[in-house]
Amino acid sequence: MEDVAWVTSESADITINTIGSPRGGVGFTRIQAVSPNYFEVGAPEFYLLESQWKTTNAMTSTLPLGEQLCTVRGNQNIILPTVFRNNLNYAEFAPDTKVAPIKLSVTDSTTLPFPSTTSTLLRPAAYLDSAPGLRFAAFYGRSRSRDGLVSPTTFLKLSQGKYTSIEQLPIRRVLVKLNTELNAVLYKRISDAVVAASGSAIPAFELTMWSLQDDMSAILQTLAIIDFFFVSITLVGLLLCFFSLVASMVSNIHEQSQDIAIIRSMGLTRKSLILIYIYEAFILVISSATLGMGVGYVVAWTFSSQRVLFTQLPLSFYFPWPIVVTVIVSAIVCACLAAGIPSHKLVQLRITELLRRFG
Numbered sequence: 001m002e003d004v005a006w007v008t009s010e011s012a013d014i015t016i017n018t019i020g021s022p023r024g025g026v027g028f029t030r031i032q033a034v035s036p037n038y039f040e041v042g043a044p045e046f047y048l049l050e051s052q053w054k055t056t057n058a059m060t061s062t063l064p065l066g067e068q069l070c071t072v073r074g075n076q077n078i079i080l081p082t083v084f085r086n087n088l089n090y091a092e093f094a095p096d097t098k099v100a101p102i103k104l105s106v107t108d109s110t111t112l113p114f115p116s117t118t119s120t121l122l123r124p125a126a127y128l129d130s131a132p133g134l135r136f137a138a139f140y141g142r143s144r145s146r147d148g149l150v151s152p153t154t155f156l157k158l159s160q161g162k163y164t165s166i167e168q169l170p171i172r173r174v175l176v177k178l179n180t181e182l183n184a185v186l187y188k189r190i191s192d193a194v195v196a197a198s199g200s201a202i203p204a205f206e207l208t209m210w211s212l213q214d215d216m217s218a219i220l221q222t223l224a225i226i227d228f229f230f231v232s233i234t235l236v237g238l239l240l241c242f243f244s245l246v247a248s249m250v251s252n253i254h255e256q257s258q259d260i261a262i263i264r265s266m267g268l269t270r271k272s273l274i275l276i277y278i279y280e281a282f283i284l285v286i287s288s289a290t291l292g293m294g295v296g297y298v299v300a301w302t303f304s305s306q307r308v309l310f311t312q313l314p315l316s317f318y319f320p321w322p323i324v325v326t327v328i329v330s331a332i333v334c335a336c337l338a339a340g341i342p343s344h345k346l347v348q349l350r351i352t353e354l355l356r357r358f359g
Contacts, residue, residue, distance in 0.1 A: 002179035005041035007133065008033045009170040011158050015105045016080075016148065018088055030135070031078075031104070031148045033155035033169065036067040041175045042132030043212055045316075050082040050138060052126040053093045065126055069151040077125035078102070079149040082138040085127050099123045106160060120158060122150070133173055139309060187211055227322045234323050238330045245338040249281055253342050260346065261354035270347040274340055281339035285331040293324065 010030035039047050052065065068074045080102075085092075088102065101121040108116045129138035134147045156163050163169060180186075191209050253260075260273065297319075304317045346354075 001176055003037060003041050003177045005035045005038040005175040005177075006171050007035075007038060007173050007175075008152075008155060009172040010147075011106075011155065014148075014158065015107075016084065016088075017103050017105065018100070029104075029146055029148050031150060031155065031158055032134075032172075033152045034066055034069070034149055036064070036070050038066045038175070039131070040064060040066070041177045044132075046130050046132040048129035048131075048138075050127045050129045051093050053099055053124070055096050068125060069149065069154075074125065075151050075154050076123055077150075078104075078122040078154075079126045079128060080124050081136040081146045081148075082127040082129050083146065084148075085124070090124065104158065106158065108160065118160065122154070133175065223318075227320065230320065231322055231326050234326050235330065238327070238334060242334045242338060245281065245285065245334060246342075249277070249338045250342045253277060253339075253346055257346065257354050261351045264347070264351050264354075270344075273347050274343045277339040277343040278336055282332065282335035285335050286328075289327050289331050293327070 010032050014029050014031050016029050049065070063071070065079065069077065069079070090100070093099065101123045104120045104122060106118045106120075108118070128136045130136050131147075134149070136147060150158070152166055152169060155169065156166070178186075187209075194207050194209055197207065263273065264270075301317055304315060308315050
């Protein structure tokens with residue numbers, strides 16, 4: 001193993017609000033504590049930092065975000081989803097400018113009919129659009145039950161005495177970063193060890209394993225099948241377009257038979273004449289393919305952006321290079337066949353025969 005990180009279970013229902021507001025601003029929030037190296041161990045493609053408060057007078061600003069929470073200043077901070085800043089109507093961070101704290105309220109219902117509320121003031125240290133294994137979001141929508149990250153000591157304080165030491169922290173998820181590629185044999189060995197440990201060491205809990213590499217292998221296999229399917233459809237479509245191109249080029253070449261005879265009489269060779277029509281068909285096909293790829297790129301990018309907005313996941317745009325290469329290669333072959341065959345048959349005739357036959 002190269003590194004190990006962890007995240008605790010969520011605390012009791014905590015309401016986040018601005019100071020002086022009589023009602024909850026963002027509803028119930030899951031407050032959790034993470035290890036200092038959590039963001040370095042987690043999948044980096046799911047870590048999207050929107051903004052972070054920094055100061056030029058403290059060396060802690062140069063530390064990773066998880067390590068900042070474990071400093072003296074970090075014990076007074078909290079990391080929130082970007083959507084919370086919008087709901088709380090907070091301004092963007094400015095360097096060396098103090099940030100107004102937010103109020104975390106914990107209600108104890110065991111004292112009913114007069115419930116007691118305990119409040120804690122923390123300052124937002126950063127806003128995240130996304131984080132590995134955590135519920136963060138950047139867009140408006142369902143902002144309830146999102147995550148907030150604090151230091152382990154702050155988590156103990158918010159637990160209202162339920163946990164009294166770091167050793168009692170309830171670990172919900174452990175992230176393991178391996179220094180080697182995870183294959184099926186290694187994954188089975190680790191899985192068997194985890195299952196054995198769950199039955200002997202902590203029988204009251206059930207341990208499960210999940211590997212990002214396993215899911216990625218299945219996704220990559222699915223993408224390969226989809227690429228093959230779309231490449232096949234592209235070839236069928238190009239085949240249909242090929243017949244239309246052949247009919248158009250045959251009609252065009254035969255209508256220009258007198259021009260061919262005149263150019264031939266001026267000294268143009270048969271090979272050069274065939275290349276002219278091949279270049280014409282090639283430009284026609286490539287320009288059409290380029291226009292179609294441009295329109296398809298814009299439509300696909302629009303749909304991808306819409307999907308990111310709806311799912312609130314950092315989905316990356318995928319450009320289908322196999323299909324593009326298939327279209328370009330097929331366009332070259334179609335241009336050579338569609339223009340080369342009818343022009344080659346036509347230039348075999350004598351100049352006088354061309355003038356008499358089509359004159």
